[in-house]
Amino acid sequence: MAAQETVDHKYVYDFAEGNKDQKDLLGGKGANLAEMTNIGLPVPPGFTITTEACKAYLTTGAEPAGLAEQISAHLGGLERAMGRKLGDPRDPLLVSVRSGAKFSMPGMMETVLNVGLNDDSVVGLSAQAGGNDRFAWDSYRRLIQMFGKTVCDVPGEEFEHALDEAKRAKGTTNDLDLDADDLRALVDAYKKIFSKHTGREFPQDPREQLDLAIKAVFESWNAERAIIYRRQERIPADLGTAVNVVTMVFGNLGPDSGTGVAFTRDPASGAQGIYGDYLANAQGEDVVAGIRNTVPLQELERIDKKSYDELLDYMARLEGHYKDLCDIEFTIERGKLWMLQTRVGKRTAAAAFVIAGQLVDEGLIDLDEALHRVNGAQLAQLMFPRFKLDHEFTPVAKGIGASPGAAVGKVVFTSARAVELAGEGEAVILVRRETNPDDLNGMIAAQGILTSRGGKTSHAAVVARGMGKTCVSGADELDVNIPAKKFTVAGRAVNEGDVISIDGTTGKVYLGEVPVMPSEVVQYFEGELDPEQTDDALVKAVHRIMTHADARRRLAVRTNADTGADAARARRFGAQGIGLCRTEHMFLGERRELVERLILSATDAERQDALAALLPLQREDFIEIFREMDGLPVTVRLIDPPLHEFLPPLEQLAVNVAVAQERGEDVAKEEALLAAVRRMHEENPMLGLRGVRLGLVIPGLFAMQVRAIAEAAVAVTRGGGSAGPEIMVPLVGAVQELETVRAEAEKIIAEVVGDSGVEVLIGTMIEVPRAALTAGQIAEAAQFFSFGTNDLTQMGWGFSRDDVEGAFFWRYLELGIFGISPFESIDREGVGRLVRIAAEEGRAARPELKLGVCGEHGGDPDSVHFFHEVGLDYVSCSPFRVPVARLEAGRAAVETTGSDSR
Numbered sequence: 001m002a003a004q005e006t007v008d009h010k011y012v013y014d015f016a017e018g019n020k021d022q023k024d025l026l027g028g029k030g031a032n033l034a035e036m037t038n039i040g041l042p043v044p045p046g047f048t049i050t051t052e053a054c055k056a057y058l059t060t061g062a063e064p065a066g067l068a069e070q071i072s073a074h075l076g077g078l079e080r081a082m083g084r085k086l087g088d089p090r091d092p093l094l095v096s097v098r099s100g101a102k103f104s105m106p107g108m109m110e111t112v113l114n115v116g117l118n119d120d121s122v123v124g125l126s127a128q129a130g131g132n133d134r135f136a137w138d139s140y141r142r143l144i145q146m147f148g149k150t151v152c153d154v155p156g157e158e159f160e161h162a163l164d165e166a167k168r169a170k171g172t173t174n175d176l177d178l179d180a181d182d183l184r185a186l187v188d189a190y191k192k193i194f195s196k197h198t199g200r201e202f203p204q205d206p207r208e209q210l211d212l213a214i215k216a217v218f219e220s221w222n223a224e225r226a227i228i229y230r231r232q233e234r235i236p237a238d239l240g241t242a243v244n245v246v247t248m249v250f251g252n253l254g255p256d257s258g259t260g261v262a263f264t265r266d267p268a269s270g271a272q273g274i275y276g277d278y279l280a281n282a283q284g285e286d287v288v289a290g291i292r293n294t295v296p297l298q299e300l301e302r303i304d305k306k307s308y309d310e311l312l313d314y315m316a317r318l319e320g321h322y323k324d325l326c327d328i329e330f331t332i333e334r335g336k337l338w339m340l341q342t343r344v345g346k347r348t349a350a351a352a353f354v355i356a357g358q359l360v361d362e363g364l365i366d367l368d369e370a371l372h373r374v375n376g377a378q379l380a381q382l383m384f385p386r387f388k389l390d391h392e393f394t395p396v397a398k399g400i401g402a403s404p405g406a407a408v409g410k411v412v413f414t415s416a417r418a419v420e421l422a423g424e425g426e427a428v429i430l431v432r433r434e435t436n437p438d439d440l441n442g443m444i445a446a447q448g449i450l451t452s453r454g455g456k457t458s459h460a461a462v463v464a465r466g467m468g469k470t471c472v473s474g475a476d477e478l479d480v481n482i483p484a485k486k487f488t489v490a491g492r493a494v495n496e497g498d499v500i501s502i503d504g505t506t507g508k509v510y511l512g513e514v515p516v517m518p519s520e521v522v523q524y525f526e527g528e529l530d531p532e533q534t535d536d537a538l539v540k541a542v543h544r545i546m547t548h549a550d551a552r553r554r555l556a557v558r559t560n561a562d563t564g565a566d567a568a569r570a571r572r573f574g575a576q577g578i579g580l581c582r583t584e585h586m587f588l589g590e591r592r593e594l595v596e597r598l599i600l601s602a603t604d605a606e607r608q609d610a611l612a613a614l615l616p617l618q619r620e621d622f623i624e625i626f627r628e629m630d631g632l633p634v635t636v637r638l639i640d641p642p643l644h645e646f647l648p649p650l651e652q653l654a655v656n657v658a659v660a661q662e663r664g665e666d667v668a669k670e671e672a673l674l675a676a677v678r679r680m681h682e683e684n685p686m687l688g689l690r691g692v693r694l695g696l697v698i699p700g701l702f703a704m705q706v707r708a709i710a711e712a713a714v715a716v717t718r719g720g721g722s723a724g725p726e727i728m729v730p731l732v733g734a735v736q737e738l739e740t741v742r743a744e745a746e747k748i749i750a751e752v753v754g755d756s757g758v759e760v761l762i763g764t765m766i767e768v769p770r771a772a773l774t775a776g777q778i779a780e781a782a783q784f785f786s787f788g789t790n791d792l793t794q795m796g797w798g799f800s801r802d803d804v805e806g807a808f809f810w811r812y813l814e815l816g817i818f819g820i821s822p823f824e825s826i827d828r829e830g831v832g833r834l835v836r837i838a839a840e841e842g843r844a845a846r847p848e849l850k851l852g853v854c855g856e857h858g859g860d861p862d863s864v865h866f867f868h869e870v871g872l873d874y875v876s877c878s879p880f881r882v883p884v885a886r887l888e889a890g891r892a893a894v895e896t897t898g899s900d901s902r
Helices: 002-008 023-038 051-060 067-082 121-128 133-152 156-170 180-198 206-220 224-233 284-289 299-303 305-322 349-361 367-372 376-382 415-423 437-445 459-467 520-525 537-552 564-572 583-587 589-600 604-629 650-662 668-680 692-697 701-718 735-753 769-773 775-779 789-797 804-815 831-845 861-870 879-897
Strands: 012-014 046-049 095-101 111-115 241-247 258-265 272-280 326-333 336-344 400-403 406-412 428-432 448-451 470-473 479-481 486-489 492-495 499-503 508-511 556-560 578-582 633-637 724-729 761-766 784-787 850-853 874-877
Touching (some): 012 023, 023 095, 111 206, 121 133, 133 156, 133 206, 206 241, 224 437, 272 299, 349 367, 376 861, 376 879, 400 459, 415 437, 437 459, 448 459, 459 470, 470 499, 537 879, 556 564, 578 583, 578 604, 578 874, 604 724, 761 769, 769 775, 769 789, 769 831, 784 831, 831 861, 861 879
Parallel strands (some): 556 578, 633 724, 761 784, 784 850
Antiparallel strands (some): 326 336, 400 470
16 A cells, blocks of 8 residues: 555646645745746746655655656656657757756756757757757757766866867857857767766667656755755755756757846845846856856847847736746747746845835835845844945956955965865955856855856856855956966956955955945944935835834843943944843953962952952943943853963963973972962863852852942942843852852842842853753742853753864764754754753743843844744844844744734
8 A cells, every 4th residue: 555655646747737835845946937837927848856756766766656657647748738759850859857946056956958869859959940050969069068967977177178179179269159060079079078987878868868867956966065055055954856847948049049047126236127147049057157258138128129028027027926036047049038937036135135125115015024034144244344445446357246245365266275275264265267066165165256257147146145255257357267376357467375355246356455344234233324314225224124123023132241342332233231241251351360369369368358359340340331231131140260261271380380490490489379270270171160169169259249240230320320230140050059149149239239229130040951950940049041052052962162163063064963053053952942941940930030041042043033932031142243133033023923925
């Protein structure tokens, strides 16, 4: 019965059978081809093999039972509809075989065009094209090249070398100058390359070509570049790809044919208008590969006005249907327009905000949906600096601003070199004639990408926009010489290692380092740009969406700040208090000696002297912070350093003492210090005498800090201000620790506060797994919990966060054990479960318990959604990430309640 169910399982769908909501099953490309078919747009007929078939194939290494028969049935239907048979020598049907995952992965997986051509059907194709031998042989050489590289792992550069040699022999640099005889000879050369590397002749059976191409697309899901891209974009590894088999239409039939890519709005800026690239007498891969420079889409109106007008109509229909920016691929075959693909287009961060606002104004979506369509990672990109060009900087070249930003770095010409130098801490700019999917590692490592070929829709542009990388493409003034590791521009040679600056907004390229300045979005958050007064569309859009996010969010957003300056900036960025004030940061610099004296004091008198010296310094620190926050809550964590941070390094101190002894110097004081440091030395300081343990072992330490906090709050209040201090006891693992500290603290607070009206809360940081698991007990002594997810992750995993990132995380990411570092984004299943348990049991014991998080996860977009789901009251993060957390908190609320327009 199970076997019968497998055979009967539906693995293949005609385009007319699907719709845009079936991306899990049909992939993004297949679902959208189905949708365009159903709304009446001219889509070449075809069918989609589902992601389920791919997953079954990748699991077993063999195609699932019944798939071959279903492909045959749908291929037969396609042949009947077109009146031609696959690879028929007299009148061949040709198809393309294309990948199509649920999420767009441009260029990461495989495509094979012109499947069905062989030594016989190439003649039939020529006849079908009215005796156009050049077109037929050009199509055949493309099939051998793509099939060889994609299906049989023939090195792609060998085909490129053969093509370059053919052009050199013809005395041209343009492949369009090659005639039918040249291309026939090139096909012979390609077949020899194929045979040399595969040990067999190029397959002549059209169905064998189709089956092998389908399997190659399945297998490309696990190609290295696809795996790297999925990790970069956080795309799940278990989705698989669909395969689309589509009737070929040809853009390389002559000057009345061509291919292009169009956007319904500018994907770089969001501006409304006509954006895209067109390439006459070419197939689609020529555009996205950037191997020839395109013309702007507007030129199509002059070249073929009928097709241009139809395309604009289809673009408007698609944008209205999808209610979003659409990215469209099309081909014109002898004046007939065909729609090959549409998808919700990748866009820059700036365009995402601007377009969301425009669509609200046009009544296509509401503000909730606008908020859903942007994210914190995009907002963070918009806060990066841009070039400051008030000095005399003359660009040496200008290309197409394909992905905005200001990038400065050393020139590199290969992906491997980009990764190598970036790993050494160098900023690099990857310079290529054009990028291809194999350059992905280098693109990730680089600050920016510069190409001499291609347009806004080339591989470099699309991938860079998706990653938020600065990109300038099509800078054709550059003569890029990869083997010589240099490019020449304006008569000057720029060698590998030289510094250049590229502007992804204007497309300009500068030699040397151009200074940068704050972005307009940061100026807005700083209060330097009034959104009501500026004409800046981006600032207006950010203001509008941030205002809605603040209105919708339930989570408050605080900041981690240790100084008045940090607190002031965070407040300008919208912080609603301080969730973590690290008091140990106040003991660095000149005060370090006082803390050292305190820790190493041998008598009560020495200890009291050190505490007395520290008290006024601490009080002034807190007064400054309370004044800046002016009534907003301020959570002050009592001192929590690993002990070694305030002691001289044992090894160095021992060496110094030995050297001084050898010289006969008086080292009595140093010897006493060395003995004390040896006494306090710990093998694992992160798990040693720190936090509450230090406060309990060194009498008076926490008492001094509590007194300083209370006195500062009273001073600010009596000076006409307002203070909201919250004292947080760190590293608690047992309720008894907190009870001991709280009893002493309450006595001091009562003594200091008197009738001032100051209220001081006392709570704890949940950062030890035992604290999370006994939260119900601890809540009886705590007025608030703040989750220290950095340490909770460290102790939950058994990782030393100071060591593991460089030691082995790279391997864990490479193997897929981690999709992302658990220190970067909360581990929901493990550490997140501890948070959930502590939140639930803490609230059960004390319903009014205030809950927050102050680890770095408080500013991570995905983690913010988790904290909203768990029911925390606030997140806290660094000042610069406060706007990101505000936005994501709003998005989390919208996604919880839903939006009618989605």
